[in-house]
Amino acid sequence: MYFEKSKGFPKDFLWGSASAAYQVEGGWDADGKGVSNWDKFVRIPGKTFKATTGDKAVDHYHRYKEDVKLMAEMGLKTYRFSIAWTRIYPNGNGEVNEAGLQFYDDLINELLKYGIEPMVTVYHWDMPQALEEQYHGWENRQIVDDYVNYAKTLFERYGDRVHYWITMNEQNIFTSFGWLKGMHPPGKENDEKMFYQVNHHANMAHAKTVLALKEMYPDAKVGASFAYSPCYGYDRKPENAMAKADYDDLQNYWWMDIYAYGRYPRSAWAYLESRGVAPQMEEGDAKILKKAAALVDFMGVNYYQTCVAEYNDINGVGMTNTMNTTGEKGTAQVQGVPGLYKNPANDFLPTTDWDWTIDPMGIRMCCRDITSRYDLPVVISENGLGAFDKVEDGKIHDPYRIAYLKAHIEELKKACDDGCRVLAYCTWSYTDLLSWLNGYQKRYGFVYVDREEDENSGTLNRIPKDSYYWYKKVIETNGEEL
Template identity: 70%
Template sequence: MEQMRASGFPEGFLWGSASAAYQIEGGWKEGGKGMTNWDAFVRIPGKTYKATTGDVAVDHYHRYKEDIALMAEMGLKTYRFSVSWARIFPEGTGEVNEEGMAFYQDIIDECLKYSIEPMVTIYHWDLPQALVDEYRGWESPRIIDDYVQYAKTLFSRFDGKVKYWITLNEQNIFTSLGWLTAQHPPGKFDDQKMFYQVNHHAFMAHAKAVLAYRQMGGKGQIGASFAYTPSYALDCRPINAMAKANYDDLKNYWWMDVYAYGRYPVAAMTYLKKKGIAPDMADGDEEILRQAAAQITFMGVNYYQSCVCEYNPMDGATPYGTMNTTGVKGSAQELGMPGIYKNPANPYLLTTDWDWSIDPSGLQFCCREITSRYALPIVISENGLGAFDKKTEDGQIHDEYRICYLKEHIKALGEAVEEGCQVLAYCTWSFTDLLSWLNGYQKRYGFIYVDREEEEGGTLDRFRKDSFYWYKKVIETNGKVL
């Protein structure tokens, strides 16, 4: 049922939706694109749900005009998408592949035609395989210059048209899954020293790109998108309050402090040094991180869920428990770091079929924390519900559970705005259905249903879900009708 309420959302608030190249484009061998780490990884047996790939994905590569027209029909104010590095530089460096560049220029022009603000993610996990073969990608500091060269190419080619830039998507996730749990490329398991080293390279790439943007005269908004899982202590036992503090230092502030302050949290760094797994830094790195921190203009937040922190004995939960990638509720295992914290389920919250807790207040909590700790504006660069959707015989999708999820999260975001948080944009994940990296196509997030299953062969036709019409109204009323 419609609810009319006062909305604290300011005029010009950017109601948006987001995607990522590998998850939507397909056309994996078209337009001169080079191979990526994900093109290779999905071919390793057992790595993705039912061996799904992004070879075709939802064919946005050929249907982007249709998709952007649907965004315009909905009234979207901003569209966040990522550029595939290997379409621009098939080998990671060298000559620009003009066909790949033209593809993104067309997307940007198409957005601008409908007054949709393009928000560009420079890196959303698909890395040119050539750089992996040459120097093992993010493991080498050589990636820093190559990333900056790639970012500068986008800055100069999209100059004047793109005013919102996201340097890296969820550095915390692609590095954790890549070097600790082996679930993302390069599939390394428990390589803690390299995990922190890779992160330092990613921070330096981000920082140098931010500085380059400003040196080139860029006046737009720039920041990174962080997968923020805010935490609550299980109870008021001091040992659990400390577990929360340790969790925040190691799992949240480790990234956000570097983006916003240009320094690593002291207690976490001290701990890593004692364990011998702190990253090696070059002279001058810390100064560059500090300079870049002064130049970012927002904290990007991808928010899906909160967590609970409890003290974890030395023989307790590890970071390596099974993840639910099937949608069978209850199949995820408790995670933690022995001797530090573990994340038990929150008995006060419902969960999705993939065992993600549903916590609208957590979004408000994120905004409040960022506002108090960093005094930065916020871009909610992702928020959404992955669910099983059913298309009826007459092509309708009644996803009232998604409407309910988004409605409650937007309400919580509105509260944060009314409390003084400066929120610039809210992007749902996602506009069309798309490939969920490890969970296949059955975990759907979109406002637009795409006719395909895990195996190839669907029509790939687009259908508006009920949530499409609902969000259209939210945008029309600037969040007053939810």
Template identity: 45%
Template sequence: MYYDKLDDFPPDFLWGAASAAYQIEGAYDEDGKGPSIWDVYAHQPGNTFNGTTGDVAIDHYHHMKEDVALMAKMGLKAYRFSVAWARVIPDGDGAVNEAGLDFYRRLIRELKQNGIEPVLTLYHWDLPQALQDKYGGWESREVIPAFAKYCRTLFHAFKDDVKYWVTFNEQNVFTGLGYRWGNHPPKVQDVRRMFAANHIVNLANATAIKLFHELVPNGLIGPSFGYGPVYPLTGAPTDVLAAVNADDFNNNWWLDVYCRGEYPYFMAKTLTRMGLMPDVTDADRALLKQAHPDFLGINYYHGGTVQQNRLEKPVAEAAKKDFSATDPYLMQPKADQAQSPEVPMFNAVANPYLKKTDWGWEIDPVGFRVGLRQVYEKYRLPLFVTENGLGAVDELADGEVDDQYRIDYLAAHLRTMKEAITDGVELIGYCAWSFTDLLSWLNGYRKRYGFVYVDRDDDGPKQLKRIPKKSFYWYQQIIAQNGAQI
């Protein structure tokens, strides 16, 4: 559908930008903070790119006021950040660290005083290490009450000041990288354990949402899902079937649980037959049915293209595949491994029509519209784009960063988002990834996403000077005109 005139963005549209605690805060052991699984993992040699860590990151912990002042200058309507669980409850389920809580209290106050809506993410991958050591992390149901306690602490502390809450950031990504590909903590390569841990996160998500609705009746809460639409490589019916499979495997396995309170039927049957289905009790089923998110957060970077999986080995044999050659510094497995070998339902392939970023991520603004349409049609929940952005190498020249390529990327995505709104999708906001440059989990500091350049690299923090890029001033104009120029 092509329109000669697009609908306006809603008048109260939340123009925002996002971040995550581990990627920006630094101060990893200050003011009583406990270690997270990322602190420990990044300190082990060989786990991260060039040995980069979030020990200092961009030192937002000590530059908070300066960063919020830049947000205010830009005119941001919303800022999405995450709370570091181990800063608030250092050992995960014990006493609350008031100094840690106070950092977020000050941040939220600063945001509100500048007219910026806080969007608080409860979990962006930095589990307290103590819970990993004590219980085995997300593989244990013991973590669910610990998460509930942490959530209750934050709900009580911020229920009057924070309206928008995100439960889990990209559950599909952190369980996949942590338990399937083994390039995030806890570095496990076992798809059965991935599905089991993922089920426990589902229960924690549902527990948090239920609790939220009891304690924060005026707030809104939902998970942020790393979503990508799936295309068949060709019109061959076998490829189309592979795309149906991949949509179940990559998307519906999470989205149906969040939005319908149950696992997708065909996929559950397949996993049961393969012995990969997690243990789901009647009480689990009842809990999942009771939790209803108020909105669905969508993180969109790219979709995926698939063809029929020609792997003919039986599943058990395929599961023994050696993943040791998987490049730990890429968010995705290498091309010849980008398939679902343990569950031979499809093969992921490159899309011949799409260009890629310097890090090999396909650039697909139309897929954004496709995805928003598909998800809204299926679940009819308001959507909140909680991440979208371009990772690139930015050069500082004469004190300025000319990131026209980022402007082009974001403008194309905003355009298709506006088309999706015109189609009828209910969108409440858009948080670009990211506000400042920050640590890329597995790519260090060279891969930059921010509107604000931060003077540091993989070797060290340098001056940590904040320098607005060209895209900063562009987004400032977009916000000022509520996207009318798109």
């Protein structure tokens, strides 16, 4: 759609930035914190780039005041961060750890002191290892109760001050990397049956958490953050258009329909049933999912890239566990599901050094699709560019990041003109941080952190990059000056 004049962003638009506990905090065993599945996984040789861990990360646990002060100077309206389950319940259930609760109390209060709205992610992938040992974590339905118990503890403690809650971060990623690709804990490969079962457990945990929150704080705003890659059909060949429909049902709507409608897409379900991998649902589940969906306030979207779907022969490519984690451009491989689709590169679009497609218009596509399919407001909970940054004379010039963010914000503005209700835009990330599989060299932040892959390297000093000052202006002008 074309509009002669843009209405711009809403007045109360939340300009934000995001992080996740494991990627920034460090202090992996500080003050009674328990061991998480990631604390364990990163110690398995070959799992992460140059064996990097989040043991120290960027030490946000000890430097949060300095980080929040920089946010305040920038004028940030909201800061999205996650809570480490293992700081609250070191064993996943049982005894609560007061020191852990206190840390997030302090962080929230520090944000509020400067008028920054905390946006809290309940779960950003770091599950207590004790639950893995007790009953295999997400594989066992028991986790639903433990998850809800943990979430309720957060609502009780912080619900008076936190108005925006995100239940799950990228359920589609942690489950596919954990049970299909073997690249996240628990490191299983091609276990399709369990993959769908685990997802059902996560869906129930999400739904029951939404219900619990709304009972305690009916006015709180809640949603899940989905890693949404809108998909283009390869060309006008009908088989390729059908490949796109298959991709959407199995890779996008499979999750978003649950969050927004409380049901699985029919054709995806039929396909999984025919192959004997549909999840087992218990009596009453469908009702709970529907009830929660009716109470969800927004769709959280982590947007990085679009993809292409092309028909994939039954003998065609499958899913591989290879990925460009080194930043050597051009090393990514085409992946697919035999008989359905494969995802070739889009030669109309440039890519990052890690072979992620750069497609600003995709962010508008996300908003448009969510608006017409679900009629829900959108929170962009992540969007950003992972790049190599260099310090020159104590400064970091990152025009590539500014160009990336500018182009995406321009498209987001168009989405607002299109009538999409966009509530917030959080860049990934605020400070540089650990990129799970790609180490510290893949940097996303507005604030540079002096550290390399080696745990003992760097001063951990913070230096605002050029993009920091640029975003400050964007916030000041409510997105008018880009």
